[in-house]
Amino acid sequence: MTEEFNVLEHELVPEHHILPKKEVAKVLKELNLGKDQLPKIRLSDPCIRALDAIGGPVEEGMIIKIVRRSDTSGMSVCYRLVVRG
Amino acid sequence: MMVTGVTKRISAIRFAMLSPEEIRKMSATKVITADTYDDDGFPIDMGLMDPHLGVIEPGLRCKTCGKKVDECPGHFGHIDLAMPVIHVGYVKEIKKLLQSTCRSCGRLLLTKDQAQEYVSQRDRMEELTGDSFESSHISAESAKDASSRTMCPHCNAVQLKITLDKPTTFREEGHKLTPKEVRERLERVPDGDLIVLGIAPSVCRPEWMVLTALPVPPVTVRPSITLDSGDRSEDDVTHKLVDVLRINQRLRENRDAGAPQLIVEDLWELLQYHVTTYFDNQTSGIPPARHRSGRPLKTLVQRLKGKEGRFRSNLSGKRVNFSARTVISPDPMLSINEVGVPIAAARELTVPIRVTERNLAIAKEMCARGPAPEGPVYKPGVNYVIRTDGRRIKITDKNAETVAEVVEPGYVVERHLLDGDIVLFNRQPSLHRMSIMAHEVRVMPYKTFRFNLCVCPPYNADFDGDEMNLHALQSEEARAEAKVLMRVQEHILSPRFGGPVIGAIHDHITGSFILTHKNSSFTREETMKILEKAGVASLPKPAVKSPVERWTGKQLFSMILPTDLHMTFKSSICQKCNECMKEKCENDAFVVIRNGQLISGTIDEKALGAFKGRVLDKLSRDYGSDASRAFIDKATKIAVGAITIRGFTTGIDDEDIPNQAKREIDDAMVQARLKVEEHIKAYRNGELEQMPGRSLEETLEVEIMKVLGKARDTAGQIAGRHLGLENSAVIMARCGARGSMLNLSQMAGAIGQQAVRGERLSRGYWNRTLPHFKQGDLGSQARGFIKNSYKSGLTPTEYFFHSMGGREGLVDTAVRTSRSGYMQRRLINALEDLKVMQDGTVRNTADTIIQFLYGEDNIDPARSVQGDPVDVDDVLLTVLGDKGELIAQIQEKGVVSYGIQDRDMLETPEESEAGDDSDFDIGGEGE
Ligand SMILES: [Mg+2]
Ligand SMILES: [Zn+2]
Ligand SMILES: [Zn+2]
Numbered sequence A: 001m002t003e004e005f006n007v008l009e010h011e012l013v014p015e016h017h018i019l020p021k022k023e024v025a026k027v028l029k030e031l032n033l034g035k036d037q038l039p040k041i042r043l044s045d046p047c048i049r050a051l052d053a054i055g056g057p058v059e060e061g062m063i064i065k066i067v068r069r070s071d072t073s074g075m076s077v078c079y080r081l082v083v084r085g
Numbered sequence B: 001m002m003v004t005g006v007t008k009r010i011s012a013i014r015f016a017m018l019s020p021e022e023i024r025k026m027s028a029t030k031v032i033t034a035d036t037y038d039d040d041g042f043p044i045d046m047g048l049m050d051p052h053l054g055v056i057e058p059g060l061r062c063k064t065c066g067k068k069v070d071e072c073p074g075h076f077g078h079i080d081l082a083m084p085v086i087h088v089g090y091v092k093e094i095k096k097l098l099q100s101t102c103r104s105c106g107r108l109l110l111t112k113d114q115a116q117e118y119v120s121q122r123d124r125m126e127e128l129t130g131d132s133f134e135s136s137h138i139s140a141e142s143a144k145d146a147s148s149r150t151m152c153p154h155c156n157a158v159q160l161k162i163t164l165d166k167p168t169t170f171r172e173e174g175h176k177l178t179p180k181e182v183r184e185r186l187e188r189v190p191d192g193d194l195i196v197l198g199i200a201p202s203v204c205r206p207e208w209m210v211l212t213a214l215p216v217p218p219v220t221v222r223p224s225i226t227l228d229s230g231d232r233s234e235d236d237v238t239h240k241l242v243d244v245l246r247i248n249q250r251l252r253e254n255r256d257a258g259a260p261q262l263i264v265e266d267l268w269e270l271l272q273y274h275v276t277t278y279f280d281n282q283t284s285g286i287p288p289a290r291h292r293s294g295r296p297l298k299t300l301v302q303r304l305k306g307k308e309g310r311f312r313s314n315l316s317g318k319r320v321n322f323s324a325r326t327v328i329s330p331d332p333m334l335s336i337n338e339v340g341v342p343i344a345a346a347r348e349l350t351v352p353i354r355v356t357e358r359n360l361a362i363a364k365e366m367c368a369r370g371p372a373p374e375g376p377v378y379k380p381g382v383n384y385v386i387r388t389d390g391r392r393i394k395i396t397d398k399n400a401e402t403v404a405e406v407v408e409p410g411y412v413v414e415r416h417l418l419d420g421d422i423v424l425f426n427r428q429p430s431l432h433r434m435s436i437m438a439h440e441v442r443v444m445p446y447k448t449f450r451f452n453l454c455v456c457p458p459y460n461a462d463f464d465g466d467e468m469n470l471h472a473l474q475s476e477e478a479r480a481e482a483k484v485l486m487r488v489q490e491h492i493l494s495p496r497f498g499g500p501v502i503g504a505i506h507d508h509i510t511g512s513f514i515l516t517h518k519n520s521s522f523t524r525e526e527t528m529k530i531l532e533k534a535g536v537a538s539l540p541k542p543a544v545k546s547p548v549e550r551w552t553g554k555q556l557f558s559m560i561l562p563t564d565l566h567m568t569f570k571s572s573i574c575q576k577c578n579e580c581m582k583e584k585c586e587n588d589a590f591v592v593i594r595n596g597q598l599i600s601g602t603i604d605e606k607a608l609g610a611f612k613g614r615v616l617d618k619l620s621r622d623y624g625s626d627a628s629r630a631f632i633d634k635a636t637k638i639a640v641g642a643i644t645i646r647g648f649t650t651g652i653d654d655e656d657i658p659n660q661a662k663r664e665i666d667d668a669m670v671q672a673r674l675k676v677e678e679h680i681k682a683y684r685n686g687e688l689e690q691m692p693g694r695s696l697e698e699t700l701e702v703e704i705m706k707v708l709g710k711a712r713d714t715a716g717q718i719a720g721r722h723l724g725l726e727n728s729a730v731i732m733a734r735c736g737a738r739g740s741m742l743n744l745s746q747m748a749g750a751i752g753q754q755a756v757r758g759e760r761l762s763r764g765y766w767n768r769t770l771p772h773f774k775q776g777d778l779g780s781q782a783r784g785f786i787k788n789s790y791k792s793g794l795t796p797t798e799y800f801f802h803s804m805g806g807r808e809g810l811v812d813t814a815v816r817t818s819r820s821g822y823m824q825r826r827l828i829n830a831l832e833d834l835k836v837m838q839d840g841t842v843r844n845t846a847d848t849i850i851q852f853l854y855g856e857d858n859i860d861p862a863r864s865v866q867g868d869p870v871d872v873d874d875v876l877l878t879v880l881g882d883k884g885e886l887i888a889q890i891q892e893k894g895v896v897s898y899g900i901q902d903r904d905m906l907e908t909p910e911e912s913e914a915g916d917d918s919d920f921d922i923g924g925e926g927e
C-alpha cells in the first residue's frame, strides 16, 4: 500500500467532516442528546487519521459528522464522538 | 431523573471478591467433619448438612433463622483450609499480578510517572463514559508494560520469569511457588498500585484470590434426595465438599504431627485438586472428578455453563404453564387466522374469566359442567375457580355443582378454550418474528393442531411429523396486544424482504393454475361447488351459454378480487419469449386484471405464491390485512375446489419418454464422451490451447465441463420435447408448485456431472476415483459423470458418485444450520434490548444512540416494496392507467426468491435455469 492512499476518497467510505466547535452545542440541542450518548469513533480510526492529516488536528471529545448516501432516503447523517484508542 | 412507577432503580452493579474475614463473618457454622448424617439419620453438627445451613425437610425449622422450608433462604457455612490454595477462577489475574509486581518489595513495576499516566488515562475514559471493555483494555496495557521490566524501579531487585503450569501451579524460573508464597507476594502489593491495574483494593485485595477459607453453600442449594429404597443420595456439590473436608482434615493432622514435607506437599496438592474441581470440574490439564458410577461430577461451573446451565436453561429460557405441544396437520378449510385445537388440549388450556354481574350466569353454568363435560357438542368446562380471597379451588366432577353455587362476582373462573380465543402458536426454531403468531382457536376433534397451508412458509412447517407449541394468553392486555400486533393476517408482508411470506404453496398453486389457465371452464354444478366453499353467493353470467352453460375459471377467480383492482404482470409460466405477445401470449402468461376482472393470464406462483405472490402483495399493501386475509381464505378454497374437480396426480409415468427420444439421448451421451476423449487426447499431445489465467489442467477441466454440461442440457431438451403441459409433473414445475424443469430433466433425461467442492470427482484411490478405472483416467465416466437418468437407473459406479455429491450436500446443510444457529444467538443477544424511540432514533438501554434514524432511512421494511420505499411501476399504472405503455418498457423487476440459490456447476450463467429448489435432494429433510 502506498503512503498517499486516502481512505476518505474511497467510494465505499462515507464522507467524514469535523463538526466545527461553534456548531456542537446547536447540533446536540437539535438532537436532544448529551455528548456521551453519541456513538464513538476511535482516534486510531483510519478516517480520523486521514481527517487529522488534512483538516487539522482531531482531538478526543470532538464530534465527527458522517454523511452517507442511501438508496432509500437519498442521504443519511450521523454523528460520532472521537474517543481515545 | 425521576421515573414514575419505579420506586427503586439500580444505579450501578459492583463485582467484588469475598475476603476470608467476610466468608467467616457470613458463615452460620464452621464445617469440620466430612460425615453428613449420624446412624439415626440426623444431620451431624458442624457437618455438611448442619441444620444451621438451612432446611430441606418439611416440618423442620432452621436453626439459624427459625423459619420453615420455603421461608428460610438457607445460610452459608465455611471450611477453614489447613493450607491456602489457589482459586482456579483467578489464575489469570494472579499470573498477571505476579508478573507485574516486584518479587521483593511488591510494588508495581512502573515508575511513578508511568503509573500516573495510566491513572489519568482511566479518569479520562470514565469521563467519556467508556465501558468495561475499554477499562480492561487499559488494565491489560499497564500490566503488559509492567511485566516487561526486568528490574524493579523502586528497589532495583532483579525480576525472575513467572510461568503458569496449568491449571494452578506457578513457577519462577522453574522453581515452584507454593500457594502460600504466592499469597505472601500478593499481600505485599500496596493498595495504590492496584488502582493502576484496574483493581479496587477496598473490595478486592489480590491475596483473597488465594483461598484460606472456603464458603459452604446452603443445603438448599445442594439438597439431598431420598430414594425409594430409603437411601439418601447426595448432591454432587456435597460429594465434592466431602472430598475437600476429608483431605483438609488429613492435611491438618499430618502437618500438626510433623509428617515428612513430601507427604504434606502431596496432601496439599490433593487439596488444591479437590478445591479446583469443586469450582470447575472441566478444568483443562486435570482429570475430572468422578462419581462412583464413573459419571463426572457436576460442580459449580457446570451448573452455570452451557445450554443446560442456569443461564441458558433457567434464566434466558423458562418453562411455562397454559401451553400445549402436538403434531400438526393441514386443514385448508380453516382461515389463515385460525388454528384447530384438539378437544383434549382445549380442556387443559384455560382462560381466566373475572366474574361480574353480567357473566355470572354463564360462569356458573360453565363451572357446573366441571372439568370434563360430556356430550356430542364441545362445551367449555372449568378446571379451577379462584375465590375473592385468592384461594384456588380445583374443580372435580364431584364438587362442580357445589362450587358453581358459591361463584359470585369477584371470583375468577378458569374456563376451557372456546372458539375465537386468541392464542399464540409457535414452531421452533423461532428465527424470525413470524415464528410466533397469534391465531384464533377452533376446537376440533382428533389429536393434532391444524392450520391453513398458506401459513406453512412463515413457520417453515411441513406435516412429516412436525410438532408445534400453543400458548393460551392469560390477560386481557395480552390478548389485545396479540390480536393487534401478532395476528397472522398482520404478518402477510415480511419485514425480511418486503413481500408476502404467507401465500399459496404446492397444490394450492396447481389448483389456481388449473382454474385459470387458458380457457378452462366449468359447468354450473362444478361452478357452484367451487364458489360455495368460498362463500360467494351469486353466480356471474355464464361465459358460454350453449349448448351448456359454462363459466370460465378466470370468471370464477375474478369473483374474489376487489372490484377496483388493476394489475399487470407476467406469470411463472412465462417462457420469457424475446418479444412478449402480451395479452395474446400463447402460453397465457401475461396477467391483466382490470376492475377486478382477470382478463388474461394464468394465476400461479407469481400471483399467489408465498414469497412471490404479486396479487397478495398488492392486496395487503393497498386493501389492508382484513381484505387480504379474506382473499387468501377464499383463494385457498376455490383452488382446492378446482383441483378437486379436475383431479390431479403424478407418477413415474410422467417421466416416460418415447424410445426414439431415449436413443437420441444415448447418442448425445456417446457424442459427449467422444468429445471429452478428444479433448483429453489434445491435452496429452500438448495441442490444447491454454486459456488465459488458467493452467493447462484447469483449461482441460473447463473444456470437459462445458461439453458435459451441454450434454446434460441436450438430454434435458430432448426429454423436454415430450414433456408438455398435459403432464402433471410439468404443470407443477412450470406453475411453481413444486419441483423444477431441471429436476424433471434429471429424472427423464440425464443426471449429469456430480461434484465435490465444485470440481469433478477426483479423489478416492491413487490417481483415480474407484479401483475400476485406470490410473489417471480423465474420461467422463471415471470422473463422476452420470449419463443415466433417475428413471433409467444408475450403474453401481454412478450410484457411488451420486452418493459422494449427495454427502457433500448433507454435510453442508448440517454445518450451515449449526453455524447460523450460533450466529443467530449472538445477534439476538446483541440486539435484544435495542428499541426505536418516539423520535425515530434507535437506542439501547443505556439510552445511547445506535442509529440516528431507524435503518438510517426510517423505512419499515415490512411496508417497503422489496426493500424500496415506493413501487414506481404501480404508481404509473394507477396514474396513467392503460396508457401506461411505458410500463412495458420499464423492466419488470425480477422478484428473486429468498431461498438459497442452488448453483449448478455445469450451468453457465447465461443459460442458467432457475434451479432454486434446494430441497429436492436425496436424503430429503429430517424429521
Ligand atoms: Mg418437517
Ligand atoms: Zn434459615
Ligand atoms: Zn521492588
Ligand SMILES: [Zn+2]
Binding pocket: B574, B575, B576, B577, B580, B581, B582, B585, B586, B587, B589, B590
Ligand atoms: Zn410470454
